[in-house]
Amino acid sequence: MSTAVSINSVSMCYGKKQALREVSLNIPEASIFALIGPSGCGKTTLVKILMGLLKPTAGSVNIFGEGAPNCANARQTGYMAQAAALYPLLTGRENLEFFGKLYGLRGQQLKERIGAMAQLVRLSEDLDTQTQNYSGGMLQRLSLAVALLHTPRLLVLDEPTVGIDPLLRSEIWKELRSLATAGITVLITTHVMDEAEKCDQLAMMRAGQVLAVGSASELIKRAGTSTFEQAFIKFASGEEAVSSPDVNQEAAK
Structure with a gap:
């Protein structure tokens, strides 16, 4: 191997x-x-x-x-640190869009990956909420979605x-x-x-x-x-x- x-x-x-x-x-x-x-x-x-x-x-x-x-x-590489590295004034969706674009995702591909990752971590209904209003567990889940977003x-x-x-x-x-x-x-x-x-x-x-x-x-x-x-x-x-x-x-x- x-x-x-x-x-x-x-x-x-x-x-x-x-x-x-x-x-x-x-x-x-x-x-x-x-x-x-x-x-x-x-x-x-x-x-x-x-x-x-x-x-x-x-x-x-x-x-x-x-x-x-x-x-x-x-x-x-996708990286999830112990402490959430997210932008609190952005919504969950905006955070995912920002990090997705950093990794070169655009358009429909980015939209589909955000939807899939939000569903995986059970945040689909909270994507348009500012992350400053997320609980600790929600921040953890969004951080995981960010790490997985670009299929590293x-x-x-x-x-x-x-x-x-x-x-x-x-x-x-x-x-x-x-x-x-x-x-x-x-x-x-x-x-x-x-x-x-x-x-x-x-x-x-x-x-x-x-x-x-x-x-x-x-x-x-x-x-x-x-x-x-x-x-x-x-x-x-x-x-x-x-x-x-x-x-x-x-x-x-």
Whole structure:
């Protein structure tokens, strides 16, 4: 399987604090890959480096074989940050039109994509409301619609289902699986155990390092536990850190 994203010995320091420590990962194309770990473990920092919002202290990132960030990769990537990056005085529709045009969508194509994404995230009846009047969950849903609008080749989602009800969350995951089946690569960060188990592969992180990479079933077996949640706790607590193989090197193969 081809590699969509290659992360090569990436480290990141904020003054004396080291947020990432020589992280290396290969993320396959047409798959759903999760970064999972406790708060402060470096997931969002790594995502921001991928998106060109932070420059790593050391290491490099390639997206579809090209050094990142660059303009070509930016147009092929959809990004949903933890905090909504929307214009509060614009309506939901106007936000979608604005971001759609940035990605080159026009006319009927833009209209159809807005309709489809609004239906997916259940905002069709609220599109003409200013987003300053949206609830937190509605802002989250609109942000997801923006990220999906231009059918990106790489979709990067940082905690995308926070504040979203279980039924809609299930529908969104069906759409993510459909996107992966269609050839789109999905990179997601999450704390939700059942979401992590839906991913093709996961990288468990702690203290800026990757502790283990594999499918949920593989990580359960490696941790010697009966559930994925137990495996997560065991890796996150550091109980497996000493006995695990060099997972950064393993992930880079």
